[in-house]
Amino acid sequence: MKIGVIGRTNVGKSTLFKAMTLEEVEIADRPFTTIDPNRGIAYVKYPCPEKEFNVKCNPHNAPCVDGTRFVPFDLIDVAGLIEGAHEGKGLGNKFLSDAMEADALIEVIDISGRSDKGGNPTEGYDPAEDIRMVDEEILLWLSSLIMKIKPRDTLANEIYKTLSGLKFRFETINEAINELGVNQINAENARKLSKFILTHDKPMIIAGNKMDLLDKEEAEKRAKRLSDMFNVPVILCSAAAELALREAEKNGFIRYRPPADITAIKQMNEGQTAAINTIKKIIGKFGSTGVDNLINTLLFSVLGAKIVFPVEDERKLSDKRGNVLPDAYLLEKNATAKDLAEKVHTEVAANYKGAIDCRTGLKIKNEQPLKNGDIIKILV
Numbered sequence: 001m002k003i004g005v006i007g008r009t010n011v012g013k014s015t016l017f018k019a020m021t022l023e024e025v026e027i028a029d030r031p032f033t034t035i036d037p038n039r040g041i042a043y044v045k046y047p048c049p050e051k052e053f054n055v056k057c058n059p060h061n062a063p064c065v066d067g068t069r070f071v072p073f074d075l076i077d078v079a080g081l082i083e084g085a086h087e088g089k090g091l092g093n094k095f096l097s098d099a100m101e102a103d104a105l106i107e108v109i110d111i112s113g114r115s116d117k118g119g120n121p122t123e124g125y126d127p128a129e130d131i132r133m134v135d136e137e138i139l140l141w142l143s144s145l146i147m148k149i150k151p152r153d154t155l156a157n158e159i160y161k162t163l164s165g166l167k168f169r170f171e172t173i174n175e176a177i178n179e180l181g182v183n184q185i186n187a188e189n190a191r192k193l194s195k196f197i198l199t200h201d202k203p204m205i206i207a208g209n210k211m212d213l214l215d216k217e218e219a220e221k222r223a224k225r226l227s228d229m230f231n232v233p234v235i236l237c238s239a240a241a242e243l244a245l246r247e248a249e250k251n252g253f254i255r256y257r258p259p260a261d262i263t264a265i266k267q268m269n270e271g272q273t274a275a276i277n278t279i280k281k282i283i284g285k286f287g288s289t290g291v292d293n294l295i296n297t298l299l300f301s302v303l304g305a306k307i308v309f310p311v312e313d314e315r316k317l318s319d320k321r322g323n324v325l326p327d328a329y330l331l332e333k334n335a336t337a338k339d340l341a342e343k344v345h346t347e348v349a350a351n352y353k354g355a356i357d358c359r360t361g362l363k364i365k366n367e368q369p370l371k372n373g374d375i376i377k378i379l380v
Contacts, residue, residue, distance in 0.1 A: 002074040004102030010119030011110045012209040012239045017077035019243035038077040043070035046307040062328035071328045096141045100166035104203045111208035142194040172200045205298045211236040212282045237290030241279045259288030304333035306372040314358040314377040334369045351380040
C-alpha cells in the first residue's frame with residue numbers, strides 16, 4: 001500500500017514525510033523545496049497478539065516495541081502544487097502523475113493561515129483556498145486525459161487503458177459510467193467521471209499542519225469548518241513537533257511513545273531541554289502531535305485497511321523456523337486469505353489451497369474478507 005503526501009508549496013509536506021519515515025529529505029521555508037518525490041517507509045502501529053497468546057514474538061518485517069508492532073507501508077512526498085499545474089505550470093504534470101502512484105492521499109495544509117497560496121509568509125490566509133485549488137487541479141488534469149480518448153473499444157476499456165497506469169480500477173471506471181449514465185466523452189462527462197473515480201480510488205484526508213501556532217479551540221474550529229466544507233476528515237497535527245521528538249529519540253536523548261509518553265534518557269543541553277519542554281506543552285494542549293492519529297484515521301477509518309499476521313504452525317503461531325508471529329501485513333479493506341498469500345510470496349499464492357483462522361481453528365471461505373488482527377495459517 002502506498003500513501004502520497006500532497007499539497008501546495010511550503011505547508012510542511014516534507015517535514016511530515018520525514019517525521020513519518022526519518023528519511024533524509026531537504027526541508028526549508030521556501031517554495032519548491034521538493035522537486036523529485038521523496039520515497040520512504042512509514043509505519044502504522046498495531047497491538048501485537050503476543051500478549052493475548054502469552055508468547056514472545058520474533059518479528060521479521062514489522063518490528064515490535066513494548067508490545068506494539070510497527071507495520072510498514074510506502075510513503076511518497078510529492079512536489080508542491082501551484083495553480084495551473086494541469087496546464088504544466090510549476091512542476092504541474094510531474095506532480096500530478098507522481099501523486100497518482102498512491103492508493104490514497106494526505107493533503108497537507110497550513111491550518112494556521114500563515115503562508116499564502118504561493119508558499120510565502122503571511123497572516124490570515126484561508127487554507128480552504130488551497131484545498132479547492134488542489135482538488136480542482138487534479139480534477140482538471142484527469143479530465144484532460146479522459147478528453148483525449150479516441151474510442152475504438154468499449155468506453156470503459158478505453159478509459160481504463162488510458163488511466164490504468166495511474167492505479168485506477170476497471171471496476172470503478174465501469175461503475176462510474178453506469179451510475180452516471182455516460183455514453184460519450186465530452187467536457188462535462190469527463191469531469192463527472194474524473195470526480196467519481198478520484199473519490200473512489202484516491203481517497204483523501206487532510207492534515208491540518210502547524211496546529212501549534214493556534215489555540216486549541218481555534219484550531220479545532222478551523223478543522224471542523226474545513227471538514228464540513230469538503231466532506232473529508234481534517235486531522236490536526238504538528239509535523240515539526242513529531243519530527244523533533246523522533247530525531248531526539250533516534251539520537252538517544254529520549255524515549256518517545258505516542259501519544260504523550262516522553263522520557264529523558266541522557267543529558268540534554270539547555271536548548272534541547274527547552275525544545276522538548278515546548279513540545280510537551282503542545283502535547284499537553286492537544287493530547288498528541290496528531291501524526292499517529294492522521295495515519296490511523298486514513299488507513300483504518302477512511303481506507304478500512306487491516307493488519308494480518310500469517311503463520312505456518314497454527315498451534316505455535318510460528319513459521320517453519322519457529323519464529324513466533326514473524327510477519328504483519330497491511331492489507332486492503334476487502335483482502336482475502338488468497339490476497340494475503342500473494343503478499344507473502346508468489347509461490348505461496350500459486351500453491352494456495354485455503355486458509356485457517358488460528359483463533360477459531362476453522363477454515364476460511366475463499367471469498368471471505370479477513371478481519372483486522374487476524375492470525376492466518378495459509379494451506380499450500
